[in-house]
Amino acid sequence: MTASGPEAWDDEEGGTEPPARRDGARELSGGVKPLLVLGKIRGILDSFTLSRPALTLSEIRAATGYPTSTVQRLVANLVAEEFLDREGDRVRIGVKFAYWAAPATRGLDELEIVKPVLEGLRDATGETVTLFRLEEGFRVCVAMAETRHGLRREMHVGKILPLHAGSAGRVIMAWNPEAAAAALSATLERLTEHTITDPAKLRADVDQTRRDGYAMTSDERDEGATGLAAPVFDSMGDLMGALGISGPSLRVTPEKCRAWIDPLVAAAEQATRLIGGRLPR
Structure with a gap:
């Protein structure tokens, strides 16, 4: 690819202004000149999500802010090189990426893969971020x-908690019908005065969680504690776990929780993508 004038950024020798660093971009080794076109390509690839896997050129332009001519030229080249595949008037991440990506996670534990996602969300919110899995009904x-x-909620890796109280449990129940059925058929222990012990009410809340795509709870397991959680899925579209943010209610206010919904859901999707997962059908 070659260009001249204001769009010389996509030529290895072009571009006179320093490139803007993308969020999460790693630092280059000393003395290595950045290739700005790679940042543009990453911007296009970052436009695709699990909920929007196929995009039109105008949707890519809206997501990236790139000029129409830039989007057209780069998309055409990305399709030619199998980074993208055409699907009618839309394009999607190329199937060839699965071949290229296969060695990336080979030999790596899923929890190690998603650890940077937890740390990034912790740094963005300032609160504890956890990943819960279903084990033997808990x-x-x-x-x-x-x-x-x-000032923090007590939490540690290996801590076992009931499903019926708290946002992570609500998420697990929402995307695991067998776990929900088992929990709802058992006695719902009252842990605080706000714990839901009515199976019909809890079922309604679980159904609402499924519709919303996340759960938010306060004071159900511990008085003065608030949390919100969203699902992470595996390669079969089954629930891998519940990614959550939690902390004392005096800091984790309703306003903050509402502001954190989108970052939480985005982090859960990022974790899903990193482990090769997909959304359930």
Whole structure:
């Protein structure tokens, strides 16, 4: 690819202004000149999500802010090189990427793969971020990035908690019908005065969680504690776990929770993508 004038950024020798660093971009080794076109390509690839796997050129332009001519030229080249595949008037991430990506996670543990996601969400919110999995009818903390605040909820990897109280449990029940049925058929222990012990009410909340795509709860397991959680899926579209943010209610206010919904859901999707997962059908 070659260009001249204001769009010389896509030529290895072009571009006179320093490139803007993308969020999450790694630092180059000393003395290595950045190739700005790679940042543009990453911007296009970052436009695709699990909920929007196929995009038109105008949707890519809206997502990236790139000029129409830039989008057309780069997309055409990405299709030619199998980075993208055409699907009618839309394009999607190329199937060839699965071949290229296969060695990336080979030999790596899923929890190690998603650890940077937990740490990034912790740094963005300032609160403890956890990943819970279903084990023998309970939810178990399998990974966490702990808050740096002195006042925090007690949590540790390996902690076992009931499904019926708390946002992570609600998420697990929403995307695992067998776990939900088992929990709802058992006695729902009252842990605080806000714990839901009516199976019909809990079922309604679980159904609402499924519709919303996340759960938010306060004071159900511990008085003065609030949390929100979203699902992470595996390669079969089954629930891998519940990614959550939690902390004392005096810091984790309703306003903050509402502001954190989108970053939480985006982090859960990022974790899903990193482990090669997909959304359930």
